Amino acid sequence: MTIGAYDYDVTLGPNPDFLKLIQVRKEVCHLFGKPExxxxxxxxxxxxxxxxxxxxxxxxxxxxxxxxxxxxxx
Incomplete structure (x- = not known):
């Protein structure tokens, strides 16, 4: 679970906080052999x-x- 930066401007691209959580989920799934x-x-x-x-x-x-x-x- 994450809360993205308040009032992040999505015209700048994907919210970096969301991208980080996506990456962490990928790493955790790989580590524990779970499908994402x-x-x-x-x-x-x-x-x-x-x-x-x-x-x-x-x-x-x-x-x-x-x-x-x-x-x-x-």
Whole structure:
């Protein structure tokens, strides 16, 4: 699971944080002899889930889209 850089501009190319998680999953699968499609790839939140899905994310977090912006000062 990773959270990409906040407000990353996808016109610059794929989010490097997502690319790193993809690479780590590949390395872990190779190390343990697992097919990559058996290991979830959790990346993407309300602001970038479409980009994450395009890169292969199998799980996203969209709490802000459902519940709205939360007050972080509580």
């Amino acid at each position: 499609n058996e290991i979830e790839l959790s990346m993407g939140m309300t602001c970038d889930f479409e980009h994450a899905i395009a890169l292969g994310s199998t799980m996203v977090r969209v709490g802000t889209a459902i519940f709205g912006k939360r007050d972080r000062h509580k």
